[in-house]
Amino acid sequence: MVWIVAFSVSINVLLLVLPFYSIEVFDRVISSGSVETLVGLTVIAAFALVFSACFDTLRSRLLSRFAVRFERYLAPIVLESTIVDATGRGDGRAHDLANLRELRTFLSSNTVASLLDAPFLPAFIFILFFLHPWYGVIALIGSVILLAMGVVSRWVAKAEIAQAQHAAQAAQAALDGIVRHSGLVRAMGWTKGAVREFMDLNDQTLSPVVRASERVYAIGAVARMVRTMLQVAAIAAGAWLVLQNEVLAGSLIASSILIARTLQPMEGLISAWRALASAHEAWKQVQAAAAPMLVRSRRTLLPSPSGRVEVKRMTYRMATVQRPVLAGVTFECRPSEIVVVIGPTGAGKSTLLRLMAGLERPSAGTIRLDDAALQDWDADQLGQFIGYLPQDVQLLGGTVAEAIAGFDEDAGDEDIIAAAVHAQAHEMILSLPAGYQTEIGRDGNRLSGGQRQRIGLARAFFGNRKLILLDEPNANLDPEGEQALCSAIERAKARGATVVIVTHRPRLLTIADAVLLLRDGGQLAFGAPAEVLRRPVTSPVPKPHVVSVNTEHQKLSARETAR
């Protein structure tokens, strides 16, 4: 930063070379007729200009390095905030990174260079006053007019720029969805519709941009006219002063050069305002994303848990849904216990698992892992103890080995293979074209549904997980796969893990130690399988068998019975 300022000072001082050269040539060389003086002055001027070019290059280099450093410093913070903040349902905020990129481009642009030169403009005006007050007055008036036009041009475009930026984000999100599911879009015959949808959104981006540009260009044209007129006025004033013998001809030339040097950047500032406004908008969003990360305090690392989970009067509401998605859920699972969660579609089973995985926070009540509420655990530490298989498996691209170990840098091959063997996926993986090094494609789209599920299982069993959460792990498995799954779960149980499974199929109930029955977000029963399973899951539940006793739940059960 210090060097950037130093170079800016040098560049602007060297800008005075040309006006002083012309004063010297006109007032000294022409009057004296000395060719040596002319040669000497020219050599000095040439040297100064070479230096100026060097400083300019060095400054822009420093600026672009600074910009890269700026992005490198903030990108991890912004990305982390995006990961922590996204609730995992695709509403991530990847555009914060795009904003950061925009800021980097801005920081290394000519706009910043011209903004850096702006503080020297008053010095030029001062020199003009020194040459003759008239010049100074003309430059001052011109600067005020041009700056005012700059402010106006920013003001007329401000709303449009903000609007365009929001629309651009919506268009980008739509585009991501379309490209991501392009196969589906084609198969369903939606290609034309998808293109139209994107173009509509894109038009919403373009029309404010066009409107803003039109206004800014109109103001720019007027500004150019004003500037040129002022330059003409300055020459006319200079000529008049020469005729009155108030100044020498050299100062006429010098002043017209200096006035141009002052007013031209002022005019440039009009377009700089626009870039500045856009960068400011981006900066606000980056700041909003980074701020929570910067104040986040470090969590104390707790000792490795045994795997005891206690869910107590836990209620979960969503901003968009009026009634709670889960209400008054209370149960406990101990290490070496298999809890099976059942209930009709939309009961809140997947939501419960997401909450238990710490992806979501309960609105009321608590979920504790070994006495500590989930939100009191350090997120990365907690992740090491929880194996989670979401309902839609969600494999990260890369190789099979990478899909199992995730971003765990310490993962050894033996750990990966152990997890695969545990999930009985080892042989299946070896039968893939390149075994563990097989590329699985984006989201694992080069694998079959059952293969994806088995690799997802291996991932859930990877490492020393104490709490294993499986959301319909057998949805895509054949009977053989289901059998393998049961023995894998029993082995996890044998080594002391707590396993919570959501399922619609009866097979897994045979290995359950306890069953949790949910319906419409309420807990209908929790207890030994024989006790809970006395009635079928899908048929209307007659009188709810209430295990947990709390008002929230009673209200819900009462409503249930009434219905």
Ligand SMILES: Nc1ncnc2c1ncn2[C@@H]1O[C@H](COP(=O)(O)OP(=O)(O)OP(=O)(O)O)[C@@H](O)[C@H]1O
């Ligand atoms: N992100 C969300 N926004 C709004 N509502 C949601 C969201 N996620 C879940 N829900 C609602 O919460 C309820 C429970 O959803 P959940 O996915 O937990 O059901 P589920 O029991 O797992 O069903 P299934 O057996 O079909 O998987 C549903 O009514 C669903 O519409």
Ligand SMILES: [Mg+2]
């Ligand atoms: Mg579900």
